[in-house]
Amino acid sequence: MSKVLDFLRSLGLTQLESKQPRRYVFEVSADRLREVIAGLIRVNENLYVSAISGVDYVSEGFIEVNYCLWVVDEKLMVILKVRVPRESPKIPTIYDLIPGALNSELEVYDLLGVVLEGNDRLRRGFLVPSEVASQGLFPLRKDFKV
Amino acid sequence: MVSAKIIKYSPWLLHFNTGACNGCDIEVLAALTPYYDPERFGVRLAPNPRHADVMVVTGAVTKKAGERLKRLYDQMPQPKFVVAVGACAISGGIFSGSYSVLSGADKVVPVSMYVPGCPPRPEAILYGIVKLLSKLDGGRDE
Amino acid sequence: MGLKLIGEVLSNLIRKSSTVEYPKQPPLALQEHRGRHYADLTKCIGCSLCALECPTNAITMNPLPRKLKQNPRGIYPIVEYGRCIFCYRCVEVCPVKAYITTNFFEMGSDKLGTSNDLSMSTLQGIE
Amino acid sequence: MSLIEIPVGPQHPALHEPIMLRVRADGERVVDVQVVTGYNHRGAEKLGERNTWSKDIFLYSRVCGICNTVHAQTYTQGVEAIGGIEVPPRAQYLRTLIMELERVHSHILIAAVMAEVVGFDSLFMLMMRDREPVMMLKELITGNRVLSDYYVLGGVRRDIDDVKKDKILKVLERVEERVKYYKKVFQEDFTISRRLRGVGVVKPADAIRSSLVGPTLRGSGVKSDVRADDPYAAYGEIPFNVITYSEGDSLSRMLVRFDETLESIEIIRYVLNHLPQGPITIKTAVRVLPPGEAYSRVEAPRGELFYHIVSRGGDKPYRVKVRTPSFHNIINGVIAYREANIADVPVILTSFDPCISCTERVLIIDEKSGSVKSLRLKDLSKGWLGGS
Numbered sequence: 001m002s003k004v005l006d007f008l009r010s011l012g013l014t015q016l017e018s019k020q021p022r023r024y025v026f027e028v029s030a031d032r033l034r035e036v037i038a039g040l041i042r043v044n045e046n047l048y049v050s051a052i053s054g055v056d057y058v059s060e061g062f063i064e065v066n067y068c069l070w071v072v073d074e075k076l077m078v079i080l081k082v083r084v085p086r087e088s089p090k091i092p093t094i095y096d097l098i099p100g101a102l103n104s105e106l107e108v109y110d111l112l113g114v115v116l117e118g119n120d121r122l123r124r125g126f127l128v129p130s131e132v133a134s135q136g137l138f139p140l141r142k143d144f145k146v
Numbered sequence: 147m148v149s150a151k152i153i154k155y156s157p158w159l160l161h162f163n164t165g166a167c168n169g170c171d172i173e174v175l176a177a178l179t180p181y182y183d184p185e186r187f188g189v190r191l192a193p194n195p196r197h198a199d200v201m202v203v204t205g206a207v208t209k210k211a212g213e214r215l216k217r218l219y220d221q222m223p224q225p226k227f228v229v230a231v232g233a234c235a236i237s238g239g240i241f242s243g244s245y246s247v248l249s250g251a252d253k254v255v256p257v258s259m260y261v262p263g264c265p266p267r268p269e270a271i272l273y274g275i276v277k278l279l280s281k282l283d284g285g286r287d288e
Numbered sequence: 289m290g291l292k293l294i295g296e297v298l299s300n301l302i303r304k305s306s307t308v309e310y311p312k313q314p315p316l317a318l319q320e321h322r323g324r325h326y327a328d329l330t331k332c333i334g335c336s337l338c339a340l341e342c343p344t345n346a347i348t349m350n351p352l353p354r355k356l357k358q359n360p361r362g363i364y365p366i367v368e369y370g371r372c373i374f375c376y377r378c379v380e381v382c383p384v385k386a387y388i389t390t391n392f393f394e395m396g397s398d399k400l401g402t403s404n405d406l407s408m409s410t411l412q413g414i415e
Numbered sequence: 416m417s418l419i420e421i422p423v424g425p426q427h428p429a430l431h432e433p434i435m436l437r438v439r440a441d442g443e444r445v446v447d448v449q450v451v452t453g454y455n456h457r458g459a460e461k462l463g464e465r466n467t468w469s470k471d472i473f474l475y476s477r478v479c480g481i482c483n484t485v486h487a488q489t490y491t492q493g494v495e496a497i498g499g500i501e502v503p504p505r506a507q508y509l510r511t512l513i514m515e516l517e518r519v520h521s522h523i524l525i526a527a528v529m530a531e532v533v534g535f536d537s538l539f540m541l542m543m544r545d546r547e548p549v550m551m552l553k554e555l556i557t558g559n560r561v562l563s564d565y566y567v568l569g570g571v572r573r574d575i576d577d578v579k580k581d582k583i584l585k586v587l588e589r590v591e592e593r594v595k596y597y598k599k600v601f602q603e604d605f606t607i608s609r610r611l612r613g614v615g616v617v618k619p620a621d622a623i624r625s626s627l628v629g630p631t632l633r634g635s636g637v638k639s640d641v642r643a644d645d646p647y648a649a650y651g652e653i654p655f656n657v658i659t660y661s662e663g664d665s666l667s668r669m670l671v672r673f674d675e676t677l678e679s680i681e682i683i684r685y686v687l688n689h690l691p692q693g694p695i696t697i698k699t700a701v702r703v704l705p706p707g708e709a710y711s712r713v714e715a716p717r718g719e720l721f722y723h724i725v726s727r728g729g730d731k732p733y734r735v736k737v738r739t740p741s742f743h744n745i746i747n748g749v750i751a752y753r754e755a756n757i758a759d760v761p762v763i764l765t766s767f768d769p770c771i772s773c774t775e776r777v778l779i780i781d782e783k784s785g786s787v788k789s790l791r792l793k794d795l796s797k798g799w800l801g802g803s
Contacts, residue, residue, distance in 0.1 A: 020496050022645055023710050048626040050712070053723040053736035066723060068710060072623060072637060075644040079710060100626025103746040104738070111460075129209040129246045139245055139461050140734075165457055169480025169561040172524065176550070176560075179543035181316070183307040206457055233344065236370040236400065240344045240474050243465075244458035250370075261396040264373035265480065265561050269315040274396030276311065281398070306544050316551065320573075322558040343466065343473040375473050375564040380572070 002074050007043045011036060016081070025079045030091045033067070033082055037094050046072040049094075052104035054112040056086070058142040063089045065114055084114065086141075093119035113138035153199040153225060154282045156188030157275070160198035160222070164215050164251065165241075166205025170232040170265040174202055177268035184272055187279065195221040200275065203251040204265075206234035206241040212248045219255045227258040229274055236260050321391035322374045326403035327365050328410045331386035334361035338378035338387075346371035347378060350404075364407060370400040443756050448749040463735045468494055468704060471732060472566050475722075478737060480561050481521050484513050485715040487566040490735070492647055493711030493724040494568060498704045504649070504691040506570040511649040512686045513556060513565055514713075515679040519590065520549040521716035522672040522679075525768045526597060529669060532765045533610040538600065545593040548586045555579055570696025580687050591680050598673040601666070611666035615751040615763035618663060625747040628740050629718020630675065631767055634668035636661035641714035653685050665766035672768075703730050715740050717768045741769050 008026055009015070013036070016025040028036055040047065050068040057064060067080040082091055093116040094101050105116045110126040110133070124133035137144055163171055178184060178191060192198035195218045207215060219228070230251045233239035238249030251257055258281075261274035308316055317323070327338075329352070339347040349363040356362075365378070379387040388410070395401060439447045459478055463471045475490045476483040488510060495502060502510075527542035550560040556575060557563035565571050575583075601607055617627065622635040632639055640657040642650045658674040660667035704726045711722040718740030725734040744767045751763050 018710075019499075019707065020709060045620075046623055048623050048628075050626070050719065051721045051723065051736065051738040053734075053738070055723075055725050055734045055736075066710075068721065068723070070712075070719070072639045072644075077645075077710060077712070098626070099624055099750075100743065100747045103742055107742075131209065132245060139458060144245075144461070167477045167480040167483070167562075169477070169483065172481060173561060176543065176547070179547075180306050180540055181308055181544060181547045182310065186307075186309070208457060233371055233373050234477075237368075239371060240373055240477050241457045241459070241462065242344070242371075244462045246458045259396055259398055260370060260400055262369040262372065262401070263393060263395070264375070264477075265559075266396075267315070267317060267321070267393050267560060269310050269317065270393045270396060272310065273394045277396050318551070318554050320555055320558050322564075341470070343470040373473065373477075373562075373564075374559070376558070376572075377470075377473065380567075 002071075002076065003043050004040060004047075004071050004074055004076070004078060007039060008036070008078065011039070018079075022076045023079060024076060025081060028080045028082055030082050030084055033080065034092050034094060034097070036080065037067075037069075037097055040069070040078070041097060044071060044074065046074075047078075047098075048072070049098050049101040049104055050077065052101065052108050054108045054114055054140065056112060056141045058086070061086050063112060063114060065091060065108060067094070089114040090117055091115070092117050095119045095121075111138060111140040113141065151282055154279045156190075157199040157227075157279065158190055158192035158197055159275075160192050160195050160201045160218070162201060162203055162215060162218055164203055164205045164211040164235070165208035165247070166232065166234060170204035170235070173265045173268050174204060174231060174271060177271045182268045182272060184275070187272075187276060189275060196223065198222050199226060200278070201226065201228045201255075202231055202271075203228060203235045203255075203257075204231045206238050206244075207248045207251050207254055208246050209248055210246075212254050215251065215254050227278060228255050229259040229261060229271075229278060230257045231261045231263075231266060231271055231274070233262060233264045236262060239264065315393075317391050317393055319391055321393065322376050322389070323391040323393045324369065324395060324403075324406075325374075325376065325379060325387050325389045326367060326406040326410075328386045328388050329356065329359075329364055329407050330410055330414060331384050332359060332364050333384055333386075334359045334363040335383060336361075336363070336365075337381050337383065338365050341377050341381045343375060343377060344371045344373055346373075365403075366407070367403040368400065369395055369402065438752070438757065438760055443758075445752045445755045445757060445760065448752045448760075460735055460737055463732060465731070467730045468701060468732065469568055471735070472568070473564060475735070475737065476562060476564060476566075479739060481524070482517065482715045482717065482720070482739075483562050484510075484517050484565060485713050485720055486737075487564075488514060488648065489711045489713040489720050489722045490724070491566050491568055492713070493709035493722050494701075494704065494726075494732075496709040496711065497707040497724065497726050498568075498701060500569045500697065500701060502569055503694045503697065505574075505693045506695045507649040508686050508690050509556075509571045509575070509695060510566070511653065512575075512683055513553070513563060513571075514648070515682045515686070516549060516553055516556070517563075518679045518716045519676050519683075520546055520553070521768075522676045523549065523594065523597075525765070526601070526669060526672060529611075529762070529765050530607075532761050533607060535604075535606065538597075542597060545590065545597075549590060552583055552586055555582065567696055568701040569699075570694070572696070574695050575690075580690075584684065584687060587680050587683060591677065594673060594676050594680075598670070598677075601669055601673065608666065610759075610762055611669065611766070612664060613662075614665045614759045615755055615766060616663045617748075617751050619661075621750055622663070625750055626743045627718075627748060628743050629715070629768075630668055630671040631718065631744050631748065633657070633659045634671045634766075635663040641712050641719050645712055647713060649686065652689075653682055655682050655685075665762055668766045668768075704728065717741055718744060741767070745769055 013026040050070045053066040055064045062083045065082045069078045106126045109122045230236045235251045241247045242249045259278045346368045347365045352362045476487045523546045527539045530538035554560045557565045619635045706728045709724045713720045721738040723736035727733045
């Protein structure tokens with residue numbers, strides 16, 4: 001059996017079902033995220049951050065951030081779903097644990113306004129034009145009007 | 147003002163990508179390779195904007211790149227012409243209406259030749275440039 | 289090594305040039321190329337499906353200058369070639385296959401062209 | 416000490432990748448590289464939320480022109496996973512065929528650009544010449560040389576017949592011969608191996624920790640290929656090898672691409688000889704999808720391409736997240752530049768396979784006098800160094 005999945009299940013995380021093969025989706029709270037990822041690297045260091053994808057659920061009032069990690073030798077994708085309130089979206093950074101998460105963290109901050117606490121390289125204007133950034137708007141939030 | 151006629155024997159191109167998907171760029175590049183060989187018309191790539199006579203713009207003009215497009219155009223010597231290659235450079239194409247796109251190149255600089263297509267074939271790009279040159283033969287000043 | 293080099297040089301000297309001398313020679317465009325397309329007004333029923341499905345909103349529906357039997361709404365599509373991405377979605381969704389497709393690509397011009405004149409020419413000779 | 420800026424930015428093709436490399440150098444040695452982004456951000460993710468499911472195929476194809484079919488594949492396979500749409504086997508094989516043709520032309524292109532960057536212009540011209548027949552094949556199958564627009568939800572748009580099949584096989588024979596020759600040139604040519612061997616080494620552990628993908632990762636000896644690990648389209652039924660080279664330098668990244676090109680040609684032959692009969696698309700048009708989420712991965716010519724698609728029912732996507740391979744390779748690939756020569760920066764950047772137009776110009780800013788000099792990246796690679 002897979003070491004990574006055994007570890008995640010041993011933490012008592014809620015597993016959500018996924019229709020696609022080789023995708024394992026877990027719910028994690030923001031304050032446990034660093035602990036989970038540090039543990040994952042300890043169990044199997046052959047994993048990389050495939051993407052960090054934020055979705056703004058405006059009517060429910062939260063932003064869901066999907067940490068998609070591909071485990072190279074076990075050939076499976078672990079997806080950690082972190083939900084944070086829209087008003088003050090804050091998640092601790094994982095950039096120091098996995099250096100390859102840098103670009104994805106910068107992007108999530110610039111486009112959705114999720115603050116990755118502890119990442120000192122966050123800045124506006126990484127991707128969005130300055131006139132949008134200077135108004136303090138985040139383009140991928142659902143209340144942003146084109 | 148120098149007559150526009152003088153560049154028709156050997157116009158030098160400046161290729162500028164204002165936010166294209168690379169589709170038009172590789173076709174512009176392909177138009178410069180042995181199969182199409184534009185040096186038959188004296189056309190070649192200029193190493194920098196101060197040597198260029200014709201600017202080839204590809205891609206939807208993003209807000210950040212729009213400023214650079216204007217700056218590059220101002221650096222080119224007179225007489226100068228702009229060719230907009232591909233649907234995105236002409237009108238913003240599929241990206242028109244996005245928050246970071248200004249739409250077509252003619253919003254920023256005057257465009258003398260539109261080459262439609264997504265992307266246009268290398269021959270279509272050559273056709274556009276040759277047509278621009280033959281228009282200059284009429285002696286009209288820019 | 290030296291002999292091989294001489295062979296290479298000689299073969300390159302007698303080889304035909306790979307340049308296609310367009311416009312003196314015909315272009316390399318194949319029959320399959322997605323080029324300029326326009327609506328055949330003798331078939332179009334004015335359903336506006338192409339205008340709705342166009343990803344770039346390059347197609348607008350305009351009133352016909354005269355009445356046509358098969359076109360009760362009296363409107364026809366005009367393709368703006370400056371916006372069109374030649375994806376042929378309109379050709380595909382058309383219920384009566386009214387679009388005429390060509391592999392014509394020499395559309396470079398100092399003005400933004402539309403399909404209006406070509407579509408109108410399909411009406412010639414019809415009462 | 417002078418500060419060198421490479422404005423890759425205004426000219427970068429794919430979605431998030433428009434960048435500028437800000438190189439800090441001490442004499443000839445590179446100390447640090449920073450990445451500046453945003454010139455090419457066109458907001459395609461936001462734009463996609465306004466369009467219907469089927470219109471978005473055309474939008475996401477235009478995220479990157481060179482890898483347009485893989486973008487369409489990633490998007491459609493995600494949507495098909497949400498909607499539970501079964502794609503006919505013939506369509507799956509045809510999709511595989513067109514994706515592999517795209518890999519062939521993309522790899523030849525980047526090898527040609529690499530030849531130009533190291534100053535081997537005649538090789539560049541020859542490779543561009545031999546790439547044209549592949550573009551012709553793409554036009555033959557799909558109707559356009561670059562942007563194929565070949566996909567619909569649940570299938571493909573055009574079928575191939577025996578005449579086209581024979582033509583493809585005949586052209587590929589010639590292409591294969593030329594690719595083998597160019598591979599030999601890259602392996603044996605003195606100039607090229609001096610410029611590429613041992614330049615920009617990335618160790619396997621670093622490559623994984625920095626989230627590098629595709630040929631860049633495989634060039635460091637990590638066996639990771641989405642086609643083999645996470646099969647999609649018809650790859651589950653096709654035998655092929657995953658190419659790895661263990662050196663981790665620029666040359667091994669290029670050789671991975673050459674071997675992959677040859678492997679792709681074999682895949683195309685297999686596909687054409689085992690093409691199943693049947694329809695090429697499903698009968699019903701897809702307009703509305705049930706709620707659901709899909710995490711879609713595809714091996715693009717440049718590496719793993721990732722889409723996260725969220726549907727909450729209806730005829731429009733709720734959110735489409737696009738993560739292109741170069742987004743990882745360029746921004747996180749900065750580890751490869753440390754301790755390299757300034758003249759090697761363009762070579763390393765090209766070996767990551769960014770798109771061509773990025774490698775056009777370099778700005779050199781002299782920090783002391785504040786003067787700005789502009790030159791082409793090509794000239795930089797020939798060893799130009801302003802003032803210091």
